[in-house]
Amino acid sequence: xxxxxxxxxxxxxxxxxxxxxxxxxxxxxxxxxxxxxxxxxxxxxxxxxxxxxxxxxxxxxxxxxxxxxxxxxxxxxxxxxxxxxxxxxxxxxxxxxxxxxxxxxxxxxxx
Amino acid sequence: xxxxxxxxxxxxxxxxxxxxxxxxxxxxxxxxxxxxxxxxxxxxxxxxxxxxxxxxxxxxxxxxxxxxxxxxxxxxxxxxxxxxxxxxxxxxxxxxxxxxxxxxxxxxxxxx
Numbered sequence: 181x182x183x184x185x186x187x188x189x190x191x192x193x194x195x196x197x198x199x200x201x202x203x204x205x206x207x208x209x210x211x212x213x214x215x216x217x218x219x220x221x222x223x224x225x226x227x228x229x230x231x232x233x234x235x236x237x238x239x240x241x242x243x244x245x246x247x248x249x250x251x252x253x254x255x256x257x258x259x260x261x262x263x264x265x266x267x268x269x270x271x272x273x274x275x276x277x278x279x280x281x282x283x284x285x286x287x288x289x290x291x
Numbered sequence: 292x293x294x295x296x297x298x299x300x301x302x303x304x305x306x307x308x309x310x311x312x313x314x315x316x317x318x319x320x321x322x323x324x325x326x327x328x329x330x331x332x333x334x335x336x337x338x339x340x341x342x343x344x345x346x347x348x349x350x351x352x353x354x355x356x357x358x359x360x361x362x363x364x365x366x367x368x369x370x371x372x373x374x375x376x377x378x379x380x381x382x383x384x385x386x387x388x389x390x391x392x393x394x395x396x397x398x399x400x401x402x403x
Contacts, residue, residue, distance in 0.1 A: 212389035223381055223394035224334070267333070271389055278324060278349065279383075279392055283333035 182283070183207055186268050189285035197258050201285050203251040203268030210280075212271035213244055215253045217264045218284065224267055227253075258289045293318045297382050297395035303403050304369070304376065312367045312398045314382030323365035324383040324392060327351060334381065340365055341387065369400065377402050 186203045193199050201215075213230040228235065230242040230251055241254040251268055268282035295316040304310045314323065322341050326334040336349030340359040354373025359365055365384075369376045379399050383392040 212391075214391055221379075223397050225394070226391045229391060269392075278322075278336060278339045278347075279385075280336075281326070281334040 181206060183280050184268055184270050184282035186266075186282040187285045188283075190288060191285065192288045192290060193258055194290050195258060195260060197289075198254065198256045199258055199287060200255075201253040201266050201268070201287075203253075203282055205249050205251070205268075205270045205280075207270065207272060207280075208249060210249075210270045210272060213251050214269040214271075214279075215240075215242055215251075216267040216269055216281075218267055219264050224281075227266070255287075258287075260289050260291060263287055263289045295382060295384055295393055295395035297380075297398050299398060300396065302398055302400045304400060306402055307371045309368055309370050310400065312369070312380055312382075312400070314365045314367065314395055315363055316365075316384045316393075316395075317363060318384055318393065319362070320384035320386055320393075321362070322385045322387045322392075323359070324385075325349075325355070325357065325365070325367045326381045326383065328379040328381060328397075337367065337380075376400055 184205045215227040216224040217227045218224040230244045234243045239256045243252045265284040265286045267284045270280045298313045324339045325337040335351050338357040340346035356368045381397045382395045385392040
């Protein structure tokens with residue numbers, strides 16, 4: 181079993197749709213959680229950090245459930261420009277700190 | 292402007308050659324990381340370093356080597372021992388302490 185798993189995708193949705201991404205992690209000692217966005221053939225870029233209390237940034241809402249070891253990302257009113265691969269990222273608690281990336285879920289928003 | 296610079300953007304290597312990928316950051320970050328990404332796959336950790344003159348193997352370190360002689364620099368050498376080196380290589384840095392990682396623009400390595 182992979183340490184971080186995500187919906188396999190791809191998700192193809194019409195403009196204006198609401199889309200939800202799910203992510204689970206297996207290391208209960210994980211401390212920090214993030215969603216990154218990666219455009220085709222580009223580097224990943226931070227979309228948002230994920231906090232236990234949940235956090236929102238415009239059309240994007242992230243939730244963390246530590247008991248279930250589950251992270252989610254909700255995109256409302258999706259735009260064509262939201263088309264990308266969304267990566268769930270967990271920060272390991274080990275020597276130093278390093279990040280474990282999920283395989284990503286590709287989103288295509290269609291006109 | 293602060294950021295992470297990787298060079299070159301594209302690199303071609305003959306089989307049996309070692310090549311070194313450059314990664315420089317001026318963000319004053321302690322931690323630096325190297326990842327490999329294959330088409331349609333997620334990122335896999337090659338090496339990471341939390342402080343100067345110290346680094347640790349990641350999940351796929353075989354066939355790679357690194358050094359961390361300066362805080363700003365974390366070069367990655369892909370050796371001839373790496374049997375399938377063609378991939379997209381990403382360098383990242385972070386402050387640690389649970390904060391996010393910032394990425395360079397990547398180097399696409401192709402073995403010809």
